[in-house]
Amino acid sequence: MVLCGAAGFLGSHLADRLLADGDRVTGIDNLATGSRANLATADNHPHFRFIEADVSLPWTWARDLDTPDLIAHFASPASPVDYGREPLATMAVNALGAMHGVELARATGARLLFASTSEVYGDPLEHPQPETYWGNVNPTGERACYDESKRYAEAYVTSAVRKLGIDARIVRIFNTYGPRMQPGDGRVIPNFCMAALRGEPLVIYGDGRQTRSFCYITDLIEGVVRLAKAQARSGSVVNIGNPDEFTIIDLAAIIAQIAGVPLKVVKAELPPDDPARRRPTIDLARSLLDWEPKVALRDGLVLTLEYFRGAAGASDVLASRI
Ligand SMILES: NC(=O)c1ccc[n+]([C@@H]2O[C@H](COP(=O)([O-])OP(=O)(O)OC[C@H]3O[C@@H](n4cnc5c(N)ncnc54)[C@H](O)[C@@H]3O)[C@@H](O)[C@H]2O)c1
Structure with a gap:
């Protein structure tokens, strides 16, 4: 193929x-x-x-x-x-x-x-x-x-x-999300993981009540x-996709907890056209493919945070992309 x-x-x-x-x-x-x-x-x-x-x-x-x-x-x-x-x-x-x-x-x-x-x-x-x-x-x-x-x-x-x-x-x-995401790609999970690992505040765009499914x-x-x-x-x-829906503020709290750091956030302006809510209907995948996700967010984040912790030179990569 x-x-x-x-x-x-x-x-x-x-x-x-x-x-x-x-x-x-x-x-x-x-x-x-x-x-x-x-x-x-x-x-x-x-x-x-x-x-x-x-x-x-x-x-x-x-x-x-x-x-x-x-x-x-x-x-x-x-x-x-x-x-x-x-x-x-x-x-x-x-x-x-x-x-x-x-x-x-x-x-x-x-x-x-x-x-x-x-x-x-x-x-x-x-x-x-x-x-x-x-x-x-x-x-x-x-x-x-x-x-x-x-x-x-x-x-x-x-x-x-x-x-x-x-x-x-x-x-x-x-x-x-998961291992091999780039630390500096600007998506919310790498951003939060890298900030938590560095002990920096997690940047939340808007009020943090917008939802995503991961x-x-x-x-x-x-x-x-x-x-x-x-x-x-x-x-x-x-x-x-995974139909479990989380607010961005919930996600920040889970990542801080897994990283073992107190939750510190700073608010920033919401980017234009940022969707307020996202969640898939997966009825078709269930019926056509007999598929549904198995990995709970917390379990996947433990593995992902481990990857970011070990990603050699992750901070250099991040610095070079900003
Ligand atoms: N990761 C997600 O959550 C997500 C969500 C929705 C859709 N997708 C789609 O899945 C696909 C892969 O996403 P990803 O997260 O792995 O992104 P990624 O940036 O990690 O991977 C994309 C790959 O495509 C290569 N590429 C880009 N332009 C190319 C070109 N002109 N010729 C040859 N190679 C080229 C890049 O070098 C890179 O290796 C994309 O089509 C993306 O739109 C991803």
Whole structure:
């Protein structure tokens, strides 16, 4: 199989899982936000091959591949810090990268799995969010480069299913966390973990009563693999995430407690278009994939905090990205 975005947080865990399942994996990545270090386990596997390439450019490297059975498109900056820094590259990888994925799927007959996001729901007016909800997205706001390019990719992939008859599925991923997240990627869990480990106050944007649901990485990967391999209808769109909903202030308290530090917070202004509530409806994943998350937030955070504690040079990485 071909895995675009293999060196990223999710991509590298997906590579490890598929290799362990006996698949052959060709990982493609331009290392824009990912790292070769994430592929340390995969690199030692005889069935793994890495190609450094930008998937927004024509896929000339694809000529040298054995015919893949699956193309998983996970290449895209995913954190507001990353896509805020590279909005045009983010739009390119979700538009042109997805189009190239469709083209390879058409040419080879491979199944395509596109990694979309709960951001397609924007600041939702319907709660929780089922796959049938169309979203409430600002098309010209600061997050639009990400939200709207994912929406474009979803439209392109589903149009290709109808027009070309390819086999494609879309996974709408809700906030996922765990080892290999970058300490400085600006997402709330790395921010809180790093601040707690340094004994600094946790920065809460707005009043902290906005909610999120957080899915541990192993649960997410299980859902993704099931969707990739399921006898599902082409064009299926499935939410994968954890429906347990927490306020940001609750999350801060749990992380401080696990880190063994008193909870100290400072308040900062809410970024524009920050969604007030996010929680997936996972009825479809339950019925189609017999999937639901198993890891409770506290258990996943213990493992994640351990990773951040051990992440060598984490503070240097953070300093270099601010
Ligand atoms: N992590 C989450 O909570 C989350 C939530 C919703 C959706 N997603 C989606 O899952 C996918 C992976 O997210 P992640 O958290 O692992 O992010 P990440 O930044 O850790 O990984 C993305 C990978 O894609 C690579 N990449 C980016 N542009 C590329 C290009 N033009 N060509 C080749 N490689 C490129 C990066 O170098 C990186 O290795 C993304 O599509 C993202 O939108 C993630």
